[in-house]
Amino acid sequence: MKKFILFDHDGVLVDTGHWYYLAGKRALASLGIDLPLNTYLTNMANGVPTWQGARDSGVSESEIRRAQELKKPILP
Numbered sequence: 001m002k003k004f005i006l007f008d009h010d011g012v013l014v015d016t017g018h019w020y021y022l023a024g025k026r027a028l029a030s031l032g033i034d035l036p037l038n039t040y041l042t043n044m045a046n047g048v049p050t051w052q053g054a055r056d057s058g059v060s061e062s063e064i065r066r067a068q069e070l071k072k073p074i075l076p
Contacts, residue, residue, distance in 0.1 A: 021035075021037065026071070027070045030070055031064070035053065
């Protein structure tokens, strides 16, 4: 029996960027923060974490960690 491990650098086989955006948007919404697509794309292009908007709005790290847990189950 052959066994294989397949590594996919995002976008090579499956483009998950849209799903990461939706997951982040949903998680941030639970904190009362909107994440417009153009802001997400600009942040990603500049290396700004999805959660920076929450930090800039004064959301505590414990609340951010809770929202990050919400993001996990909906990723493909």
